[in-house]
Amino acid sequence: MNRLYHVPLSPFCRKVRLVLAEKKIEIELVEERYWEPEPDFLRRNPAGKVPVLKWQNRTLSESQAICELIEEVNPNPMLMPQTPEARYEVRRLCAWFDDKFYNEVASKLLMERVYRKTMGLGYPDSRNVKDGLKAIKVHIDYMHDLLERRRWLAGDQMTLADFAAAAPLSSLDYISDVDWNRSATVKDWYAKIKSRPAFRSILADQVPGMAPSRQYANLDF
Amino acid sequence: MNRLYHVPLSPFCRKVRLVLAEKKIEIELVEERYWEPEPDFLRRNPAGKVPVLKWQNRTLSESQAICELIEEVNPNPMLMPQTPEARYEVRRLCAWFDDKFYNEVASKLLMERVYRKTMGLGYPDSRNVKDGLKAIKVHIDYMHDLLERRRWLAGDQMTLADFAAAAPLSSLDYISDVDWNRSATVKDWYAKIKSRPAFRSILADQVPGMAPSRQYANLDF
Structure with a gap:
């Protein structure tokens, strides 16, 4: 195994x-x-x-x-498109979420609200929380712009890029840090990916001493 | 163009x-x-x-x-190997240098010694310089271990991983921050990649107000 x-x-x-x-x-x-x-x-x-x-x-x-x-x-189901140009776009967006979104948003909010507690490092630094919550708006707007032109983030098929984005958003949704009212388009995209069977294990996660947000595991949020 | x-x-x-x-x-x-x-x-x-x-x-x-x-x-010359497992190793090492080496070493030393000056941000923070110089030793040792087992970093052919490593090392060599005496194996590898025609443009770089180290453009360093 x-x-x-x-x-x-x-x-x-x-x-x-x-x-x-x-x-x-x-x-x-x-x-x-x-x-x-x-x-x-x-x-x-x-x-x-x-x-x-x-x-x-x-x-x-x-x-x-x-x-x-x-x-x-394991190319089935396929999460990378067929042309080099389309694969470039998937990789660009994976890097966007792994690097830019992580550094500007996810690492800040998760560090302050989750890891500090787990690691016994004291109270959250409110400046980091504020910066993270400000930056997430810019990223949701960017996703909104992409999703107004495409069915999925990197094009018309679901790819690794959608999982690279859904992964940190799901972690931030656990701690109620995603404002789903900011874009109905982004919310629809997340509802679509969240309802996939692949999401089940993640939606069942429980962090000791930290209950998930009310909408976290709700497919009809 | x-x-x-x-x-x-x-x-x-x-x-x-x-x-x-x-x-x-x-x-x-x-x-x-x-x-x-x-x-x-x-x-x-x-x-x-x-x-x-x-x-x-x-x-x-x-x-x-x-x-x-x-x-x-443009697969010619080929910088990615043929099997998925070998490509994984190339991508792992690219991420190693782009992420870990960059954050622990290159960004610290370049920020303190180059960008601060260019951006008018005052004197270097000696703590960052010290941390960067300490961390680079660990990375050179890691490269040494890999290169004792392989001709190139990711295997027996030259790949993207070698360029991902040579790129930050060349920047640090410009500011004299690479101790080439630490590993003859790593030095040989760098001499080999540095002597490729692809390196010429980089070895001709000049940062205004900051002369390169003596060995920087020397192929026989």
């Missing part, structure tokens, strides 16, 4: 979980206590990060490299 | 320049004054970053997505 070492609200872990589930690849989930780095963990991944996937006797890290590998060896 | 908006010492710009040059694709280089964000620049790339490549009437951003596109449409 393949095994994924993960942290429940980590956007990168969720991206890999969603892609594996979409392709109906079963895995055993093992929660990593990232705030207590152990020699075992660092041996699994010299980069010291999650996710780490044990896959057919190999130990894999870096979520985007993992997703591209899963896509190449 | 294709056009690349860039910053000379930016590792991500250098990665794209090296890959284009390796494939003998001519481009016009336009230096971006990143410290004076202008509407034109932000219109070229909503992410507000370099590199931005004007490519056959499209405006492309995100260095890794750009490199994969260039590779797919």
Whole structure:
């Protein structure tokens, strides 16, 4: 059995979980206590990060490299389009969410509202929270612009880019930090992807001591 | 003519320049004054970053997505291996250098020693410089371990991963921050990639008011 070492609200872990589930690849989930780095963990991944996937006797890290590998060896259903230009757009958007959205929004809000508590680092830094909540508006508007022109984020088919975006949004939705009223278009897109069977495991996540928002697991939010 | 908006010492710009040059694709280089964000620049790339490549009437951003596109449409010489597993290793290492090496080493040293000066932000923060110089040792040791087992970083052929690593190292070599005595294996690898014609344009770079280190353009360093 393949095994994924993960942290429940980590956007990168969720991206890999969603892609594996979409392709109906079963895995055993093992929660990593990232705030207590152990020699075992660092041996699994010299980069010291999650996710780490044990896959057919190999130990894999870096979520985007993992997703591209899963896509190449399990192309059904296809999450990468056929032309180099369309694949470029998928990769550009994956980088957008993994890098820009993560640094400007997700890492700030998750760090202040979740990890600080888990790691016993004291009260949230309200400046980071404010910056994250301001930046998420710009990103939702950007998604709105894309989705006004396309059925899915990178084009007319669902791709890795949709999972790269849905993953951090789902983590932020857990802590009530997504204003779904800002764009009906973005909300419709999220409702569409959230109702996929691949989302079930993520919607069942429970962080100890931190209940999810009311709409989190609700498909009709 | 294709056009690349860039910053000379930016590792991500250098990665794209090296890959284009390796494939003998001519481009016009336009230096971006990143410290004076202008509407034109932000219109070229909503992410507000370099590199931005004007490519056959499209405006492309995100260095890794750009490199994969260039590779797919110009596969000669081939910088991605043939099997999904080998491609995974290339992508993992590209992410390693673009993300981990950049955040722990390159961004710290370049910010403190170059950008601060260019942007008029005062004296270097010696803590960041110290952290960067400490971290680069760990990365050189990691590269040493890989190169003891392989001819190139990701395997026995030269790939995108070698350019993803050589790009930030070349920027740091400009400011004398690479201790080539630490590993003869890593030094040999760098001498090999540095002597490729693709490197010529980068070795001719001159940052105003900041002369390169003595060994920077020397192929026999």
